[in-house]
Amino acid sequence: MADTKQLHVGFLGLGIMGLPMARNLLKSGLFASVTVWNRTLSKCEELTAEGALVGSTPAEVVSKCDITFAMLADPETALAVAFGETGVLAGISGSKGYVDMSTVDEETSTRIGDAIKAKGARFLEGPVSGSKGPAIQGALIILAAGDESLFSECEGAFSKMGKRSFYLGPTGAGARMKLVVNMIMGSMMNAFAEGMALADKAGLAQPDVLEVLSLGAIANPMFAMKGPSFKTASYPPAFPLKHQQKDMRLAIELGAKLEQSLPVASAANEAFKAAMSLGLGDADFAAVYEAVAAKK
Numbered sequence: 001m002a003d004t005k006q007l008h009v010g011f012l013g014l015g016i017m018g019l020p021m022a023r024n025l026l027k028s029g030l031f032a033s034v035t036v037w038n039r040t041l042s043k044c045e046e047l048t049a050e051g052a053l054v055g056s057t058p059a060e061v062v063s064k065c066d067i068t069f070a071m072l073a074d075p076e077t078a079l080a081v082a083f084g085e086t087g088v089l090a091g092i093s094g095s096k097g098y099v100d101m102s103t104v105d106e107e108t109s110t111r112i113g114d115a116i117k118a119k120g121a122r123f124l125e126g127p128v129s130g131s132k133g134p135a136i137q138g139a140l141i142i143l144a145a146g147d148e149s150l151f152s153e154c155e156g157a158f159s160k161m162g163k164r165s166f167y168l169g170p171t172g173a174g175a176r177m178k179l180v181v182n183m184i185m186g187s188m189m190n191a192f193a194e195g196m197a198l199a200d201k202a203g204l205a206q207p208d209v210l211e212v213l214s215l216g217a218i219a220n221p222m223f224a225m226k227g228p229s230f231k232t233a234s235y236p237p238a239f240p241l242k243h244q245q246k247d248m249r250l251a252i253e254l255g256a257k258l259e260q261s262l263p264v265a266s267a268a269n270e271a272f273k274a275a276m277s278l279g280l281g282d283a284d285f286a287a288v289y290e291a292v293a294a295k296k
Contacts, residue, residue: 007031009157010061010068012081012088013102014038016237017128018071019046020135021101021161025069026052028160037061058084059091067097067154069126074246075108082112092121097150101126101142103182103243105250106172113146113171122147124154125171127178128162131239139163143181145174176254183251183265185222186244186285190268192223193289196230200293206231226286233290235283242281244288245272 009031011022018038026034026047035053036044037060044054055061058081062068068088072078078100082088088098098116100109100123113123123146130140140162144151151167158165168174199209210227213219229235248269255262275281275291 005030005032007067007153008033008035008065010035010037010055010065012037012058012061012068012070013072013077014043014047015071015073016132016240017135019043020132021069021071021140022047022052023050024138024160025157026050030156030160033065035061035064057086057091058082058088059086061091062088062096062098063091063093065096067099067150067157068092069099069101069157072100072102073243074102075104075250078102078104078108078112082115089115089119092116092119094120095122097122097124097147097153099124099126099144099150099154101128103127103178103247103250104175105179105253106175109175110171122150123171124150125174126154126158126165127174129178129181130162133238134163135161142166143168143174143177145169146171179247179251179254182244182247183262186248186272187264187268188222189226189244189285190271190288190292192226193230193271193286193292196227197289197293200230226284229284229286230289230293235280235287237282237284239285240281241272241275241283241285241287244285245269245276245281248272 022036033053035055036047037055037058038044048054072081109125116123124144125146126142126144128140128142134140138160142158142162142165145168196206213223252262252266271288271291275288280287
């Protein structure tokens, strides 16, 4: 693991995931400084009160930092932050490192990586498996690919943001792994929601169903955490439904490119789209239950 005491690190994007990730870097005390940026700069105030520095643009952050991490909402935002007039590419140079931890498609990650490398700098993609809770706890799973020397230098930071980090090879492997993982998760959530909706209409108590599931081979933390929300119709966002639907779409596009049929994922995606049409995009992805249960 590289020595981090002299490293100045940056963090771009302080949303549901980015804020706790940046906070974990800051409170670790491992780095010479932590500089943050968010499109709405007022969102930086929590961390500046805790000792973070703030950059007015992505370019300013990367110009001041040895390694800059980013956690952004979608491919469009990731591209805008990288290629914008005051974006990452306007400030990066030399052997600086840029680690994009957003969930994007392989083409987006490769485009950003190629542009970073053309500036003489280093690029690593590092999408994560995990939602708000693991981000707060520093228990994410980091799926990295790209520059291996940069991965080594990031291990100290990764150890504060996650419980395990994987180096998967050239740029694109991390993006593909994340889409596969989230496609499976979204498909599971849709099947779970359908089963619980059926149980409810069949006169079965949902707590009883959850207990039975917890004792069998398909017991898993997601069912235990998300199941009770179906009964209460309360969906505080740990992982917003709009992001789950975006990941389903990207995974289905990857399947089409590779000529892999994905009928289960495609059906699940339609359920998430239906939930979006009900205005549930900002709710937790478990809110797909509302769309499933409403079907006749």
